[in-house]
Amino acid sequence: MVPMDFPPYPSGLRLGGRRVVVVGGGNVAQRRVPQLIAAGADVHVVSPEATPAIEGLVGSGEVTWHRRRFEDADLDGAWYVVAVTDDPAVNDRVSELAEQQRIFCVRSDDATRGTAWTPAVGRHAGVTVAVLGNRDPRRSAAVRDEVLAGLRDGRIAAPHHRDRTPGVTLVGGGPGDPELMSVAGRKALMEADVVVADRLAPRELLGELPADVELVDVAKLPRSRSAQQAEINRVIVERALAGKRVVRFKGGDNFVFGRGYEEVIACREAGVPVTVIPGLTSPVAVPAIAGIPVTHRGITHEFTVVSGHLPPGHPESLVDFDALGRLRGTVVLMMGVENSPEIAKALLVGGREAGTPVAIVCDGTMPTQRTVLATLSTLGETVATERVQPPAIIVIGEVVRVAFPDSFPDPFPDPGTPADG
Numbered sequence: 001m002v003p004m005d006f007p008p009y010p011s012g013l014r015l016g017g018r019r020v021v022v023v024g025g026g027n028v029a030q031r032r033v034p035q036l037i038a039a040g041a042d043v044h045v046v047s048p049e050a051t052p053a054i055e056g057l058v059g060s061g062e063v064t065w066h067r068r069r070f071e072d073a074d075l076d077g078a079w080y081v082v083a084v085t086d087d088p089a090v091n092d093r094v095s096e097l098a099e100q101q102r103i104f105c106v107r108s109d110d111a112t113r114g115t116a117w118t119p120a121v122g123r124h125a126g127v128t129v130a131v132l133g134n135r136d137p138r139r140s141a142a143v144r145d146e147v148l149a150g151l152r153d154g155r156i157a158a159p160h161h162r163d164r165t166p167g168v169t170l171v172g173g174g175p176g177d178p179e180l181m182s183v184a185g186r187k188a189l190m191e192a193d194v195v196v197a198d199r200l201a202p203r204e205l206l207g208e209l210p211a212d213v214e215l216v217d218v219a220k221l222p223r224s225r226s227a228q229q230a231e232i233n234r235v236i237v238e239r240a241l242a243g244k245r246v247v248r249f250k251g252g253d254n255f256v257f258g259r260g261y262e263e264v265i266a267c268r269e270a271g272v273p274v275t276v277i278p279g280l281t282s283p284v285a286v287p288a289i290a291g292i293p294v295t296h297r298g299i300t301h302e303f304t305v306v307s308g309h310l311p312p313g314h315p316e317s318l319v320d321f322d323a324l325g326r327l328r329g330t331v332v333l334m335m336g337v338e339n340s341p342e343i344a345k346a347l348l349v350g351g352r353e354a355g356t357p358v359a360i361v362c363d364g365t366m367p368t369q370r371t372v373l374a375t376l377s378t379l380g381e382t383v384a385t386e387r388v389q390p391p392a393i394i395v396i397g398e399v400v401r402v403a404f405p406d407s408f409p410d411p412f413p414d415p416g417t418p419a420d421g
């Protein structure tokens with residue numbers, strides 16, 4: 001064998017349509033195969049057994065499985081071979097044949113005896129990051145993760161390569177913690193020329209914006225809500241028509257009580273290209289962060305998200321509170337702090353039990369987050385005595401009991417146990 005103590009020569013193999021043989025069907029193979037598939041390789045797995053994940057890929061036609069032991073002829077026509085059996089003798093045979101046929105060969109059991117090494121790989125926005133950490137896989141993975149994180153959050157930037165096509169992108173920022181924002185959303189934010197941000201958007205991220213980015217703070221636009229929306233529509237359209245990349249940055253998801261679609265329509269009417277990056281929406285994410293599932297097997301088969309910004313019976317209200325009272329599933333009330341006493345009353349009149357458990361989650365995912373418990377009959381009073389302020393998510397239903405069993409008496413006491421014996 002040729003001495004191998006030189007550093008590896010990095011190269012990006014273009015394996016599209018080319019035969020690649022993976023000898024072995026265990027956990028190492030399972031980790032390698034998806035990346036080979038992603039590269040478009042014609043992947044052949046040779047192994048008497050395969051993990052369920054590999055079998056799944058066989059079932060969907062993404063790899064060919066030769067369900068037997070390795071035979072010399074398996075390497076015929078191969079461009080690349082991965083020897084990952086747990087039998088060193090088989091791996092030896094594979095790498096020996098590969099050497100003769102000048103096929104680069106990776107060996108999992110002893111990398112020094114392979115002719116190729118698998119780097120730790122990640123991709124971000126069309127860039128492939130591959131790290132060979134001196135045969136220390138943990139170090140490779142750690143360096144790769146650090147580089148990817150830097151690319152994602154903008155610490156590593158190639159500013160003149162950023163996407164500069166003008167247009168508007170609606171970006172959902174999630175419930176508040178910047179860690180809960182999508183990778184695509186962060187990237188769009190870092191590439192923006194103009195950012196139009198709401199009060200509930202994860203504001204810490206705005207501090208990371210490059211200095212030349214124009215920041216339009218909607219919270220500082222005076223005037224009524226409808227005038228404010230008209231002004232937002234005007235600003236995003238005007239800046240995009242001036243050739244800027246505009247990000248409309250909101251808390252949660254822009255289409256959940258976020259007036260996002262009005263902005264889509266305004267852009268369309270002005271001929272401005274508009275794209276949407278969804279966000280983690282607070283009626284699902286905030287209960288989750290507070291430890292409350294919005295559904296639970298055997299407890300509820302539905303959850304209903306309701307805006308409480310108008311009280312029941314208000315002429316402009318579009319909510320059928322009677323119907324909500326008749327449902328038994330979870331109700332997630334948004335923008336409902338102020339009207340919670342009336343809403344609780346309407347749900348009781350509609351048929352909900354007075355003891356229905358309620359959780360009020362305030363400032364979800366923020367350092368000031370707190371959860372206040374109540375029942376439907378005490379909700380109004382609790383909101384007042386606990387001085388609950390928006391933003392808050394009010395979760396109504398048996399899922400709250402699932403999350404806090406000790407705080408609510410059992411609604412169905414065991415009838416088999418006499419009160420005193």
Ligand code: SAH
Nearest residue numbers: 252253256258281282334335364391392393
């Ligand atoms: N588009 C947002 C919702 C905007 S409406 C989304 O998809 O989440 C504003 C309401 O959302 C608030 O009144 C409150 O009910 C809820 N909300 C948003 N973020 C919240 C948070 N971090 N904690 C608690 N409630 C939140």
